[in-house]
Amino acid sequence: MTLSESGGAPVERDGVPVLVPRTAVPDGIVDPVLSARAELKAALAAIEIKGNLPRRLEQASQRGIVRVRAFARRNPVGAAAAVAGVAATVGGLVWVIARAVSR
Template identity: 65%
Template sequence: MSIDRPVPVPRTAVPLGITDPVQSARAELKAALAAIEVKANAPRRVSEAIDRTVGEVREKAQQNPGAAAAAVAGVAALVGLAVWGIVRAYTRGDSAKRPASFGSRAASSSAGRPRRPRIRSGPVGARPRVRSRTARAAGPRSTPA
């Protein structure tokens, strides 16, 4: 039984039957460059590995959907726990580990100046009393007798 059609040759192989030494050298160089390209093309290799892994995971998920749902829930819980831990460690961290700009009065530019008094307001909902400029210029209020 013979094959009527030619057998495809991979890009990284040298075809048989080349008798001319120049053509043989060119074919070997071409095959070597193709092999280097396949090995050195990291993004393509990563993409192919991801495609293989995704295909395997989809196949397993179709075979056992309950386990796939549990795996997704477990991964989501782990990611949530990691984010919660990072945020908690950052917000509750030791004040000595934080930079000076986080609430440290000594690091502020007004280190040697006296503090201004805090403005205190009256009861909630009370309107502040505002005096006009003329009344302020006249002095303190006089109370009727």
């Protein structure tokens, strides 16, 4: 996940703007109230990111799609063999289940 996806906020360090992820507490906060608020905000953001299962599944599936497409571009014969293998496995599984149900 990139900083822009996690809602990073720009913070200046030594006069240079730096992106800080939503789940991190920026350095240099000396006020205890502001520090506690920043820690709470970071903790809640981490809980939301960790607990948002549909979004995590969507991101994982998107990463998988990118990997499969890259593999298919690099090795089209291997990709075709993988598709045939998956189809044969699913077909065999359906056949076994149908046979078991029909008995």
